[in-house]
Amino acid sequence: MDLISFNLIHGMVGKWQFFDWFGIFLANYLGYFFVxxxxxxxxxxxxxxxxxxxxxxxxxxxxxxxxxxxxxxxFFSARPRPFSVLNIQPLIDASGVNxxxxxxxxxxxxxxxxxxxxxxxxxGLYFGAAAILMxxxxxxxxxxxxxxILAGAVIGIASAFLxxxxxxxHNVLVTKQL
Numbered sequence: 001m002d003l004i005s006f007n008l009i010h011g012m013v014g015k016w017q018f019f020d021w022f023g024i025f026l027a028n029y030l031g032y033f034f035v036x037x038x039x040x041x042x043x044x045x046x047x048x049x050x051x052x053x054x055x056x057x058x059x060x061x062x063x064x065x066x067x068x069x070x071x072x073x074x075f076f077s078a079r080p081r082p083f084s085v086l087n088i089q090p091l092i093d094a095s096g097v098n099x100x101x102x103x104x105x106x107x108x109x110x111x112x113x114x115x116x117x118x119x120x121x122x123x124g125l126y127f128g129a130a131a132i133l134m135x136x137x138x139x140x141x142x143x144x145x146x147x148x149i150l151a152g153a154v155i156g157i158a159s160a161f162l163x164x165x166x167x168x169x170h171n172v173l174v175t176k177q178l
Contacts, residue, residue: 106152114160
């Protein structure tokens with residue numbers, strides 16, 4: 001199933017030059033714009049308490065998903081990337097990259113999308129759509145299997161939920177102590 005889905009998406013490479021360029025942009029560069037947009041959302045908050053809350057929710061979600069959970073799984077799984085298994089040339093630089101499962105990019109951007117959704121539902125939907133496009137683009141570029149992206153998405157979304165719950169529980173305890 002993974003190979004069939006990969007071949008369906010990656011099979012579009014080389015058909016249209018613009019499509020290849022767009023896939024490279026989505027896979028490598030779109031994320032920077034969304035990190036910048038998230039920072040702007042944080043800075044637009046009127047109170048320092050909300051800025052700190054939003055910054056905490058987003059940064060802790062990203063650290064948990066990408067920095068801890070995804071890296072721990074990669075350390076133990078060591079799943080090879082599609083370009084090395086299928087002997088294809090990836091569209092984006094993949095030198096020095098480690099294991100494929102789960103996608104650290106997907107974990108990061110789905111955690112970001114979910115955290116932003118908790119803060120601003122409309123913007124969160126845009127971030128979610130961008131995370132989906134980035135995930136598909138990384139398959140298109142030949143650096144991830146579809147299940148790598150799916151696993152990263154689950155890790156990112158779950159991390160944001162866990163951090164939101166932990167922050168909320170902490171706020172309840174602090175309020176009770178006051």
